[in-house]
Amino acid sequence: MSDFLIDEELLAAIDMGSNSFHLAIARVDHGEVKKMASMSEKVQLAAGLDENKNLTEAAQQRGLACLARFVGRLTAVQSNRLRIVATNALRQAKNGHEFIQKAAEILPKPIEIIAGREEARLIYLGVSHTMANSGRRLVIDIGGGSTELIIGEEFEPIHTESLQMGCVAYTKAYFADGEISKSSFEKAVVAARKELYSIANTYKEAGWDTVAGSSGTIKACRQITVNMGWSNEQENLTREGLEKLKDRLLKFKHVSEMEFDGLKEDRRAVLPAGLAILYAVFDVLDIDKLVYSDGALREGVMYDLLGRFQHEDIRDRSVQALMGRYNSDPKQAGRVVKTAQHLFDSVAESLKLNNEDSDLLRRAAYLHEIGLAISHSSYHRHGAYLLQHSDIPGFSQIDQNYLSHLVGNHRRKLRQDAKTEALKAGGNKIVYLSLLLRLAVLVNASRSDAMLPAIELSIRNAQQWQLSVSGDAKQWPLLVAELHDEQVQFKNWDIELNIQSEQFVD
Structure with missing residues (x-):
């Protein structure tokens, strides 16, 4: 098949987030990625990191079971049209290799653990392809284990950062028992502010025209404010609406008591921590309003994969x-x-x-x-x-x-x-x-x-290689001598390198 993807060919991405695993399947339509199907499961891999940063067996089994279900939806997708990326939880897990080895028995492709800034770049790519261009944009994505903040123009990121604050990690740290208090909320906000201060000056100096948010925490906060009548006419998430959401949240004593129109059950436990992080972002970066984007990491992964096939x-x-x-x-x-x-x-x-x-x-x-x-x-x-x-x-x-x-x-x-x-x-x-x-x-x-001598390499078997140096090898005595020395190094790796030339024949 050609290296170029044609219309109707399928792409897929699995995003193994610290809170949720996502599967997206799309087709290529005139150079654009059109999502056809998606699945999402709340695996909470980050919640399964013990005090020694090892993934518990229970967390691994949740992840493996989810991946097995995802694979059942991938029968129509060629393996070279699929990417599987993992983020903060597996970056942090000391025994992440164990999980990856187990997953390799299920998945058609290896898992790629991506660095924080690479995650940020891909998130920006996903957002920028699903929103109209509007000058310089700040993108915010609050995940389960980390928060990515990116400034960019059109499809090019300018600043990318990944901060160690996420809704699952902060739930464990500040709301582990499900209890909600002003004190615990403030502690979470202060911790997030400390993370944000490291980038605040750089980001404010760069500036932006619009702010976009992606993924579950921001989606939930925005949806609640819209349903409660606390958003603006464009149904954006505003600083005033966020303040009202915080005040209402703090009236509840436990996450089980929370009543918000539009809040999904699987988002309930991590909402206080996610809101605290978002509240700190608005505060430290002086944000007045934010528009929600459906594009996120998995969309960015597919656009990045599409670019590879199109020689970009x-x-x-x-x-x-x-x-x-x-x-x-x-x-x-x-x-x-x-x-x-x-x-x-x-x-x-x-x-x-x-x-x-x-x-x-x-x-x-x-x-x-x-x-x-x-x-x-x-x-x-x-x-x-x-x-x-x-x-x-x-x-x-x-x-x-x-x-x-x-x-x-x-x-x-x-x-x-x-x-x-x-x-x-x-x-x-x-x-x-x-x-x-x-x-x-x-x-x-x-x-x-x-002019160098013509060289040809052939394989008798995996442990026996033959390199032929044609022409008058006397013109290149040093090269032939160095190739002779190289035989010793190959032997150290259990491979026999035979050299044939007019000057030296094994």
Whole structure:
């Protein structure tokens, strides 16, 4: 099938939020994502984090059962048209890998744990595609474990932040027994204000023309104020309406007593905490009114996926931005990319590598020298660290981990424990791609556009590789000698590299 999606083809996204899991299925209609079906379940994964930040067995079972039900709705969606993203609860969970391994037995695609700022970017993308453009926009999304705040124009975010405050986390901290009091509400508001003060000046200086809110907390607060007659003529959520909602909330002593027209039962327990966070946002950022948007993370995920198929992949823009930030040599990166692609194409079928693996190798080849911006000594390790710990738009934490392994292993000695770590991270493909990148870098060690020998790589089996260097190899004695040395490193990772040339034959 073509890389381009055509009308009527389906896309799907699963958003594993800290409070709720969401499934959205959509079709592509003239370049737009039109939602066809959706499911939502209150899993409250964040509520299942114990005092040691481990997910309890009960929370894991709730999540797995929900995912199993979602999968039953995905029979018409091809796996490469699906993305599954997880947010704050799995970012925080120390045993999140256990849950991910269990989920892998259910899901057709791996779970992507996305960083807070990447979550913010995707939320903004979802909101901006479901609202008319209206100048500079501030977007607020209060989730179960974190709150994302984004300033952007049209489809481009300018500032993205993810703050550690969410309706489930704050419910546990301030309203755990369901009791409501002015004191507990104020404590929650003060805690949220402290989080917001870190970004308030930057955001106020940037400014915005309109404010939009998305997801459950803001949807519930806005709906209540509309039903109670506390919104404005455009049915926006206003500061005055929020004040009235707070005053009414504090008349109740327990969440079970709350009576609000439009409040869903599954939102009841987390409303006080969510309202406290929203109240603090309005206060610290001096917001007068907010319009609700149906677009959120899952819509943003689908638009981002659509962009990948239409060759508007944010990941490639991020790669170029990183190269610019760390002043990488674009000519040398281009040489390594070209060689790496040639080697990949020769062995992809034999090693069972796919197009996603090709993209991963290409991006690692572009980025393999970013660590030089820190120091020449051990620059591969510096590069690996930067890729592991930076906020890189478009990449999940797993994606960044893959890139880190490739860049970290592209030169110097290959240790057996590094192979073990690579296998644990992504299986044999990370091992193979790391070795392909090593060869591509080595072949281009001269950093010259002068004619290089023709090289061909073939696979006898997964543990036996053969590299042929054609032409008069005497012209490149250093290259052949270095390839000879590289045989030792390949052997450290249990792969036999045979080299054939006029000067050196195994």
